Amino acid sequence: xxxxxxxxxxxxxxxxxxxxxxxxxxxxxxxxxxxxxxxxxxxxxxxxxxxxxxxxxxxxxxxxxxxxxxxxxxxxxxxxxxxxxxxxxxxxxxxxxxxxxxxxxxxxxxxxxxxxxxxxxxxxxxxxxxxxxxxxxxxxxxxxxxxxxxxxxxxxxxxxxxxxxxxxxxxxxxxxxxxxxxxxxxxxxxxxxxxxxxxxxxxxxxxxxxxxxxxxxxxxxxxxx
Amino acid sequence: xxxxxxxxxxxxxxxxxxxxxxxxxxxxxxxxxxxxxxxxxxxxxxxxxxxxxxxxxxxxxxxxxxxxxxxxxxxxxxxxxxxxxxxxxxxxxxxxxxxxxxxxxxxxxxxxxxxxxxxxxxxxxxxxxxxxxxxxxxxxxxxxxxxxxxxxxxxxxxxxxxxxxxxxxxxxxxxxxxxxxxxxxxxxxxxxxxxxxxxxxxxxxxxxxxxxxxxxxxxxxxxxx
Numbered sequence: 162x163x164x165x166x167x168x169x170x171x172x173x174x175x176x177x178x179x180x181x182x183x184x185x186x187x188x189x190x191x192x193x194x195x196x197x198x199x200x201x202x203x204x205x206x207x208x209x210x211x212x213x214x215x216x217x218x219x220x221x222x223x224x225x226x227x228x229x230x231x232x233x234x235x236x237x238x239x240x241x242x243x244x245x246x247x248x249x250x251x252x253x254x255x256x257x258x259x260x261x262x263x264x265x266x267x268x269x270x271x272x273x274x275x276x277x278x279x280x281x282x283x284x285x286x287x288x289x290x291x292x293x294x295x296x297x298x299x300x301x302x303x304x305x306x307x308x309x310x311x312x313x314x315x316x317x318x319x320x321x322x323x324x325x326x327x328x329x330x331x332x333x334x335x336x337x338x339x340x341x342x343x344x345x346x347x348x349x350x351x352x353x354x355x356x357x358x359x360x361x362x363x364x365x366x367x368x369x370x371x372x373x374x375x376x377x378x379x380x381x382x383x384x385x386x
Numbered sequence: 387x388x389x390x391x392x393x394x395x396x397x398x399x400x401x402x403x404x405x406x407x408x409x410x411x412x413x414x415x416x417x418x419x420x421x422x423x424x425x426x427x428x429x430x431x432x433x434x435x436x437x438x439x440x441x442x443x444x445x446x447x448x449x450x451x452x453x454x455x456x457x458x459x460x461x462x463x464x465x466x467x468x469x470x471x472x473x474x475x476x477x478x479x480x481x482x483x484x485x486x487x488x489x490x491x492x493x494x495x496x497x498x499x500x501x502x503x504x505x506x507x508x509x510x511x512x513x514x515x516x517x518x519x520x521x522x523x524x525x526x527x528x529x530x531x532x533x534x535x536x537x538x539x540x541x542x543x544x545x546x547x548x549x550x551x552x553x554x555x556x557x558x559x560x561x562x563x564x565x566x567x568x569x570x571x572x573x574x575x576x577x578x579x580x581x582x583x584x585x586x587x588x589x590x591x592x593x594x595x596x597x598x599x600x601x602x603x604x605x606x607x608x609x610x611x
Contacts, residue, residue, distance in 0.1 A: 305438065355580075
C-alpha cells in the first residue's frame, strides 16, 4: 500500500507518518521510485504500536525510539525487555520529590521501609535497585502529606501487586519476538487499565452497604490477615 | 511562626508560599500588622498536603484548589470525597485516545467488555459510570497496539484491583475530617506507590528461576484458576 493507504488503515495523518519515518520510529517502505514507497502489514502494526506508546503510555518520541531500539536487540532477555520498558516510562514521582526526598532518605537515621518490605516479601530484587529508593521517597512524601501507610497495609498492597505481576508475566507466548512485545506492552500500557479497575472497585466497595459484603471481601480480608 | 519559619518548617520557598496564599490553597495567617502574619501547625500541614497533591499526585493548581474546596464541604460523604478526588486527578489516558476511541466504541457493534466485567464481578457501579467507557476505550487501544487481554486475565486483574480497593477503604478513621483526608490522599497518592510495587514484583517474578516458585505463586495461581 502507499502512504495514503497506510494513513487510512491506521487513522494516523500522512504528515505524522512522515515524522515517524524521519525519526526512525517507523521502518522505511520498499522504494518504488524516488518519491514513492510501498508499505505492508508490518508498517500498520508498527504505527499502532507507536501510537499506543505515545498516547496511552504517555512516552515522549525519544523514549519510544529508545524502547523500539532495545526491542530489536536479538540478545534481549525477558528481564531485559521489562527493564527497557520500565526505563522508558516517565518517572513515577515528580523529579523534585525524587531528588529531595531520596537525598533526605539516604542520610536518614531510620531504617528503609522498602528494604524491610523486600526482606519480608522475600523478593528476588537487587538491594541496590533504584526502585527501592523511589519507593522510600514516595512513602516518605505520602507520610509528610498525612498519609501514613501502616506496615500491615503496605504488606497487603505488596501482595496484591505481586498477584498482578504474576499475571503480567504469565501466559507469555513461546515466540521470543511476540513474548518481548507482550512484556513491554503490558508494562507500559497496563498501568492505566489497572488504575481504572482500582477506581471502579473503590466505587463498588464504597457503594456497598456494610451489611452486604461482596463475596470477595470476607475471603480477601481472611486471606490477608 | 512567621512566613520565613513556615518556609523553613516545610522546605517550601517563601515566594511559593505567597503564591499558595494568593491562590487560596493556603488559609491566611493571623494578621500581626499590615504586612506580617502569624502561622501555626495547621499551615504546616496544609503546605505539606498541597505539595504532595502537586508533586506526587501531579495535580495542577486549579485541581488542587477544587479538591480542597470539596473537602471543606461539611455535607461531604465518603463516596463524595472519593469522587471529588477521582475527578481532580488527571485523565488516565491521553485526551486524544479518550476522544477518538470512546467515540468509536459508542458506535461499535460488539458488546462492551467493561459492561460484561461489571456484571461478572457483580460490581455495585452505575452502568452509565464514565469510567466504564474509559475502560473500554483503553482496552480497545491496547488491543489495537497488539496487547489483547483475554477475558480470564482481565477478570484476575479486576480481582487484584478489588483487593487493593478493599485496603483503600478499610481502616478509615472514625473522625469524619480525618476519614476524608485518608480517602482523598489514598486515591490521589497511592497510584505511584502501587505502580512501583508492581514493577518490583515483576522483577521478583522475572528473576525467580522456574523451578523455585515464590511461596505465593502457586497459591495465587491456584486461587485464580
